[in-house]
Amino acid sequence: MRAVVYERYGSPERLELRDIPRPVPGAGEVLVEVVAASVNLSDWEGLHGSPAYARLGGLFRPRWQILGTDIAGRVAALGDGVTGFGIGDEVFGDIMPRSGGFAEFVAVPESTLAHKPAQLSFAEASALPQAAAIATHAVALAAPGARMLLNGAGGGSGSLAVQLAVAKGVQVTAVDNAGKLDFLRALGADEVIDYRRDDFTRRGPYDLVVDLVARRSVFAYARSLAKGGRFVMVGGTGRALIRMLTAGAVVGALTGKRLGVLFVRQGPSAFVPVAHRCAAGEVRVPIDRVFPLEEVPEALAWHGEGRALGKVVVAVRDE
Ligand SMILES: NC(=O)c1ccc[n+]([C@@H]2O[C@H](COP(=O)([O-])OP(=O)(O)OC[C@H]3O[C@@H](n4cnc5c(N)ncnc54)[C@H](OP(=O)(O)O)[C@@H]3O)[C@@H](O)[C@H]2O)c1
Structure with a gap:
């Protein structure tokens, strides 16, 4: 073969x-x-x-x-x-x-x-499969009406997550490079940010921040969150992962926010429901x-x- x-x-x-x-x-x-x-x-x-x-x-x-x-x-x-x-x-x-x-x-x-x-x-x-599982788990953390920011939103997982979140009534801010912002608006994002020009951790605050390409410090992420808000890292650099696993819980406890890593359970039960929504024409x-x-x-x-x-x-x- x-x-x-x-x-x-x-x-x-x-x-x-x-x-x-x-x-x-x-x-x-x-x-x-x-x-x-x-x-x-x-x-x-x-x-x-x-x-x-x-x-x-x-x-x-x-x-x-x-x-x-x-x-x-x-x-x-x-x-x-x-x-x-x-x-x-x-x-x-x-x-x-x-x-x-x-x-x-x-x-x-x-x-x-x-x-x-x-x-x-x-x-x-x-x-x-992989993108739908990640998007499903990420969007499950957002309540309708919540302010959610997705960093790295123009890729495979993000572009599904934006659609699932918007359909759930979540207010979505999508971050990616300038060439992807029209695409993200077309998927329904309420606001878009070009990561090469703006630092989203100085905007907000957000109730939920999901980072698919994390590389910032835990302090920057804590700054981006509203009181009681939550940050989850899905992917990113090894250094960001170590920082999140070691300092994330401590900084979270000190600031009254939650910072951690989202470990996504893969497998058919995680992606089949999204596939059916795509088949029904609800999600592109x-x-x-x-x-x-x-x-x-x-x-x-x-x-x-x-x-x-x-x-x-x-x-x-x-x-
Ligand atoms: N936690 C888990 O259990 C689990 C399981 C499977 C996979 N993962 C991880 O989940 C992530 C899934 O990502 P994906 O498949 O959606 O990736 P993708 O399709 O490559 O999308 C990533 C997006 O992020 C953008 N980006 C790159 N650097 C950025 C930055 N500094 N700020 C903002 N956006 C940036 C990229 O655009 P440009 O490069 O054009 O700027 C791209 O649009 C991966 O990191 C993967 O390793 C995690």
């Missing part, structure tokens, strides 16, 4: 299209014939081996040599004991902590997959561009260099 492989951490030039053996599903696994796989920030982090947590699977060399964790495709074979799927079923899922979606076939645990809603294309379905699947399998390096660069409005998808084969 064709697969895009890398053996060392580095830039997109490390990625190579190769012919490798098709995987065989083990017990409890499903072999998926991949039709589409979407790009996540975690692919960019896994390619570069940075931040440090991206090397948890392999300190010097990547453990999973094929990137791509959000997939959609058809069931091609079943391992022993699989009961929830049959050959030919259309499925989608987030296969983290392993990866392997930028390939014609991938063997994954049955528990990571769900049946694809028929109204969604494979490209649309592949765009949802924000796909920016689709690249063919041989252009995975370009797809990752397009996403990693910050040009994508929402999601980037890799079409592994025709729908």
